[in-house]
Amino acid sequence: MTDALRGAYRVMRTIRVFEECVRADFPEFGSRYAGEEALATGVCRHLDGRDAIAGIHRNHGHRIAKGVGVRAIMAEIQGRKTGSGRIIDLSDGPLGCVPLLVCGTALAAKQQKTGGVGVAFLGDGAASPATTLEALNLASAWNLPVIFVAEDAGYADRVAGLGVPGVIVDGSDFFAVHEAAGEAVDRARGGGGPTLIETGFPRSVEGGLDCLQRFRARVTDTGELAEYVLDDIDAEVATLVEDAAGEAKSAPKSPSDELETDGYVSY
Amino acid sequence: MGETVAGIVANPASGRDIRRLVAQASVFPTAEKANMVQRLLAAFAVTGLDRALVSTDLGGISAAVLRALGRGGAWPKVDFCEDDPITGTAADTTNAVRRMVEAGAGVIVVLGGDGTARVAAAACEDVPLIALSTGTNNVFPQMREATVAGLAAGLIATGQIDPDLVTHRASVLEVVTKARREIALVDVCVSLSRHIGARALWDPSSLTELYCTFAEPDGIGLSSIPGQLCPSPRSSPDGVALQLGPVGDTPYVVHAPIAPGLVRPVGVRGWGVLHPGVRVELAAAGGVIALDGERELELKTGESAFVELKPDGPWVVDVRAAMAEAARKGLLRTDTELGKERRR
Numbered sequence: 001m002t003d004a005l006r007g008a009y010r011v012m013r014t015i016r017v018f019e020e021c022v023r024a025d026f027p028e029f030g031s032r033y034a035g036e037e038a039l040a041t042g043v044c045r046h047l048d049g050r051d052a053i054a055g056i057h058r059n060h061g062h063r064i065a066k067g068v069g070v071r072a073i074m075a076e077i078q079g080r081k082t083g084s085g086r087i088i089d090l091s092d093g094p095l096g097c098v099p100l101l102v103c104g105t106a107l108a109a110k111q112q113k114t115g116g117v118g119v120a121f122l123g124d125g126a127a128s129p130a131t132t133l134e135a136l137n138l139a140s141a142w143n144l145p146v147i148f149v150a151e152d153a154g155y156a157d158r159v160a161g162l163g164v165p166g167v168i169v170d171g172s173d174f175f176a177v178h179e180a181a182g183e184a185v186d187r188a189r190g191g192g193g194p195t196l197i198e199t200g201f202p203r204s205v206e207g208g209l210d211c212l213q214r215f216r217a218r219v220t221d222t223g224e225l226a227e228y229v230l231d232d233i234d235a236e237v238a239t240l241v242e243d244a245a246g247e248a249k250s251a252p253k254s255p256s257d258e259l260e261t262d263g264y265v266s267y
Numbered sequence: 268m269g270e271t272v273a274g275i276v277a278n279p280a281s282g283r284d285i286r287r288l289v290a291q292a293s294v295f296p297t298a299e300k301a302n303m304v305q306r307l308l309a310a311f312a313v314t315g316l317d318r319a320l321v322s323t324d325l326g327g328i329s330a331a332v333l334r335a336l337g338r339g340g341a342w343p344k345v346d347f348c349e350d351d352p353i354t355g356t357a358a359d360t361t362n363a364v365r366r367m368v369e370a371g372a373g374v375i376v377v378l379g380g381d382g383t384a385r386v387a388a389a390a391c392e393d394v395p396l397i398a399l400s401t402g403t404n405n406v407f408p409q410m411r412e413a414t415v416a417g418l419a420a421g422l423i424a425t426g427q428i429d430p431d432l433v434t435h436r437a438s439v440l441e442v443v444t445k446a447r448r449e450i451a452l453v454d455v456c457v458s459l460s461r462h463i464g465a466r467a468l469w470d471p472s473s474l475t476e477l478y479c480t481f482a483e484p485d486g487i488g489l490s491s492i493p494g495q496l497c498p499s500p501r502s503s504p505d506g507v508a509l510q511l512g513p514v515g516d517t518p519y520v521v522h523a524p525i526a527p528g529l530v531r532p533v534g535v536r537g538w539g540v541l542h543p544g545v546r547v548e549l550a551a552a553g554g555v556i557a558l559d560g561e562r563e564l565e566l567k568t569g570e571s572a573f574v575e576l577k578p579d580g581p582w583v584v585d586v587r588a589a590m591a592e593a594a595r596k597g598l599l600r601t602d603t604e605l606g607k608e609r610r611r
Contacts, residue, residue, distance in 0.1 A: 168280055176465045218565065
């Protein structure tokens with residue numbers, strides 16, 4: 001259990017430090033995920049190589065949580081040849097396209113009987129596009145192994161009529177997200193169909209609700225992890241991200257004619 | 268009597284927890300909560316209430332009521348609780364109830380589950396509550412038509428019915444830890460689980476101690492465990508205390524409906540009467556204490572906690588008694604000329 005807790009903290013901390021590091025070079029960096037690390041981490045700790053995720057905005061958090069290497073993502077953002085693929089979109093992408101893509105991966109997993117699930121991370125901007133509702137409907141009608149993770153947008157109410165269970169959890173509490181996501185992933189792998197997890201982010205509550213601080217306070221209160229263990233992880237992550245940034249900056253730049261490489265596939 | 272006021276608190280998050288995933292708990296749509304608020308307001312108007320104070324939320328309930336207000340309708344004056352920032356937490360219920368108490372509300376109607384009623388009860392002081400069910404585990408709130416509850420609330424808030432005749436004082440369980448003092452309306456349970464997590468309790472194997480203000484044989488939730496072993500009516504000043512343990516390790520096993528869709532075997536080591544005013548130390552160090560079925564208090568290793576049954580909980584309106592009183596006094600009757608002639 002303590003290994004799992006250490007792993008979760010390492011991921012959350014990496015997402016935070018990665019963003020701080022990128023923002024130092026690119027203050028206008030569009031992928032702002034600070035404060036939501038518990039969400040990506042709480043969900044992705046249940047996933048493995050069979051599973052696919054997608055999320056439009058703030059997706060460095062989702063990618064790090066899913067296990068994409070920090071060096072590759074850093075190089076990608078720095079526009080280097082060693083980057084992780086041409087799919088980090090620093091501008092606004094088409095809202096609402098993610099849930100349908102994930103339905104596709106889930107359908108593939110279902111047909112190939114891999115036991116894999118698809119996770120779509122949705123922001124509130126995706127609440128209205130028709131594609132979101134279409135995906136929810138499709139996932140329900142075809143009983144697809146999909147978990148829709150929606151940030152604070154009132155979906156839980158709307159999906160009830162589609163027979164998709166919608167639950168609300170506190171998105172800044174790793175343990176709340178992790179528990180709900182665990183049940184949802186088990187349900188999906190077991191053929192139970194889609195789930196929607198709506199995550200609220202409580203506002204302006206005394207004492208602050210930063211998910212990293214909350215995690216740290218709780219695991220040290222219970223004696224599950226010692227402060228020095230967490231401090232060691234902080235130091236380790238700082239070095240990892242610093243090295244990744246240094247490495248990326250010295251890597252060769254991607255030529256402009258490679259911009260669409262890996263981004264589009266011809267059928 | 269000055270301006271007559273009643274409050275309505277509607278929790279947008281009630282009926283949305285993980286029990287929809289781990290069991291087949293029902294979903295109570297926002298639109299229906301907003302409809303209930305409107306049915307309450309329509310009933311308030313009939314009783315002649317001057318002003319209703321309605322909670323605000325980001326879930327769409329108060330927005331729907333506001334839209335309906337714009338379309339016009341036979342309602343009392345409607346004001347929204349707008350003075351506190353919305354946090355998306357239980358603090359919103361606390362703040363709204365406090366504003367209603369300050370505004371001199373004669374009754375506060377609470378739409379939610381046991382969790383919402385618990386938070387409202389901690390803040391309502393001596394203002395009587397009517398808790399209507401829109402949550403998951405509803406032991407304290409009633410399943411009742413909002414229109415009828417609205418009539419009862421309006422008749423009490425306008426002074427047409429004496430609240431002393433139709434309200435009773437509920438007992439509460441007070442839990443005190445080093446940092447917090449909380450109440451529960453129905454049950455307090457100690458869980459071995461280390462974290463609040465997704466809040467709701469649905470795995471009885473992690474439970475070690477259970478305290479209930481009352482235990483009804485037809486209850487739902489944790490109080491159904493003593494409800495099937497050692498029932499104790501709501502009218503009793505005493506509560507019940509149980510020691511729980513893993514099935515196979517205990518002399519008793521109860522098959523209890525601990526949540527909608529979940530009838531689970533629960534191991535019981537023993538039970539006894541919980542007398543009011545007696546402080547019991549909980550063996551919860553490092554674990555979690557659940558209040559009314561939701562994990563709420565996380566304890567540090569070695570931190571102590573106590574529970575005490577207290578008779579001075581919220582005043583609760585008996586809607587049935589209120590409506591019987593209305594009938595006895597003829598409050599919802601009008602004598603017409605035709606009727607007078609016939610009776611002559």
